[in-house]
Amino acid sequence: MIKGRVKGKVWSSRHVGTLPPGALLEVETEAGGRIIAFDPLGCDDEEAVMVTQGSVAAAYFNGKNAPVDALIIGSIDENTKQKS
Amino acid sequence: MIKGRVKGKVWSSRHVGTLPPGALLEVETEAGGRIIAFDPLGCDDEEAVMVTQGSVAAAYFNGKNAPVDALIIGSIDENTKQKS
Amino acid sequence: MIKGRVKGKVWSSRHVGTLPPGALLEVETEAGGRIIAFDPLGCDDEEAVMVTQGSVAAAYFNGKNAPVDALIIGSIDENTKQKS
Amino acid sequence: MIKGRVKGKVWSSRHVGTLPPGALLEVETEAGGRIIAFDPLGCDDEEAVMVTQGSVAAAYFNGKNAPVDALIIGSIDENTKQKS
Amino acid sequence: MIKGRVKGKVWSSRHVGTLPPGALLEVETEAGGRIIAFDPLGCDDEEAVMVTQGSVAAAYFNGKNAPVDALIIGSIDENTKQKS
Numbered sequence: 001m002i003k004g005r006v007k008g009k010v011w012s013s014r015h016v017g018t019l020p021p022g023a024l025l026e027v028e029t030e031a032g033g034r035i036i037a038f039d040p041l042g043c044d045d046e047e048a049v050m051v052t053q054g055s056v057a058a059a060y061f062n063g064k065n066a067p068v069d070a071l072i073i074g075s076i077d078e079n080t081k082q083k084s
Numbered sequence: 085m086i087k088g089r090v091k092g093k094v095w096s097s098r099h100v101g102t103l104p105p106g107a108l109l110e111v112e113t114e115a116g117g118r119i120i121a122f123d124p125l126g127c128d129d130e131e132a133v134m135v136t137q138g139s140v141a142a143a144y145f146n147g148k149n150a151p152v153d154a155l156i157i158g159s160i161d162e163n164t165k166q167k168s
Numbered sequence: 169m170i171k172g173r174v175k176g177k178v179w180s181s182r183h184v185g186t187l188p189p190g191a192l193l194e195v196e197t198e199a200g201g202r203i204i205a206f207d208p209l210g211c212d213d214e215e216a217v218m219v220t221q222g223s224v225a226a227a228y229f230n231g232k233n234a235p236v237d238a239l240i241i242g243s244i245d246e247n248t249k250q251k252s
Numbered sequence: 253m254i255k256g257r258v259k260g261k262v263w264s265s266r267h268v269g270t271l272p273p274g275a276l277l278e279v280e281t282e283a284g285g286r287i288i289a290f291d292p293l294g295c296d297d298e299e300a301v302m303v304t305q306g307s308v309a310a311a312y313f314n315g316k317n318a319p320v321d322a323l324i325i326g327s328i329d330e331n332t333k334q335k336s
Numbered sequence: 337m338i339k340g341r342v343k344g345k346v347w348s349s350r351h352v353g354t355l356p357p358g359a360l361l362e363v364e365t366e367a368g369g370r371i372i373a374f375d376p377l378g379c380d381d382e383e384a385v386m387v388t389q390g391s392v393a394a395a396y397f398n399g400k401n402a403p404v405d406a407l408i409i410g411s412i413d414e415n416t417k418q419k420s
Contacts, residue, residue: 169360169371169372169373169404169405169406170370170371170372171346171362171370171372198369198370199369208352209350209351209352218346218348218351218360218372220403220404220405221405222390222391222405223390223391224390224391224393224394224402224403224404224405225403225405227391227394227401227403228352228354228401228403230401239352239403241348241351241352241355241403242348242350242351242352242355243348243349243350243351244346244347244348245347245348245349
């Protein structure tokens with residue numbers, strides 16, 4: 001997975017029918033790039049998130065052939081780094 | 085997914101038989117690279133699009149073993165960014 | 169696979185329900201990037217590890233659709249390089 | 253898919269038994285890197301080609317577990333760009 | 337596939353149980369990076385090899401869920417480049 005930070009929503013009125021309903025967030029990765037990830041958690045802008053990529057992301061939608069190759073799988077606890 | 089912008093069509097008269105009929109568009113990614121993506125939506129030149137990659141793109145063609153590793157899944161609404 | 173070095177844990181109180189219970193470690197790759205990998209081995213901080221990526225990592229969880237795209241599969245023996 | 257240009261053949265007398273018989277071509281990608289792709293089309297040296305990657309490439313060989321992660325799926329028509 | 341050159345073995349006494357027995361080699365890729373690949377061919381140090389990556393590499397182990405995302409599939413004939 002990679003770490004990233006939410007940078008707003010992406011809106012797509014015209015899309016393929018197999019795209020699951022839900023939020024698509026723009027995420028800035030640690031390396032400085034940007035990806036669009038599906039968000040099943042309701043994350044906020046600037047929230048630190050963990051993103052999984054590839055067919056693993058699509059598998060979250062249980063055999064529905066969702067064309068999703070990036071999925072937010074968790075919000076990262078930012079004030080607890082000292083626990084590690 | 086990644087964001088990109090359509091930069092013309094790619095024509096391939098000689099191709100493998102399993103390539104689905106339809107448009108292949110050249111897409112410039114946000115990072116500045118170029119990929120060729122299958123377009124099921126009829127996107128225009130310079131349109132902002134969202135591209136999914138890998139086996140997730142091929143799965144769109146329902147078990148037909150389509151050799152497609154990049155698929156345009158949506159057109160990005162460009163004048164609505166303030167909604168986020 | 170790629171080589172990396174463990175750089176602490178990642179905590180995520182709010183995550184998708186299909187994330188398997190277990191440690192998520194931040195790993196610095198040889199190339200200098202950072203990824204988050206699931207650790208089934210109980211690795212220590214600064215330990216040298218071998219990470220597998222993509223759907224191969226998820227397959228470790230036997231058909232449970234685990235949204236894990238990076239898995240530590242071994243600890244690298246660091247004082248035995250002369251064996252090669 | 254990515255665009256590339258054929259830069260000669262690769263010969264491998266000693267290889268795994270599951271490698272399908274056929275040509276392996278060295279392809280220079282648009283980004284300047286080099287990959288080795290399986291060529292089912294009989295492409296010539298310096299020909300412009302379209303390459304698909306990952307498990308999508310292996311799926312071309314219909315369940316034979318071919319260890320092929322890059323496949324030339326088409327020759328690009330170079331004198332027809334004005335059609336787009 | 338990518339070209340690479342063998343740069344020694346990697347030893348991992350403590351690893352997941354599903355890692356198939358066999359040699360893990362460090363391979364320097366043409367682009368200058370390093371990956372660890374499973375070697376079913378018994379390659380020598382400094383040998384030029386062809387590596388396949390991703391789930392295609394794991395499929396070589398026939399449904400055993402091997403956590404291997406890089407596999408040496410052939411040794412490259414180095415003195416025969418003029419054949420191309």
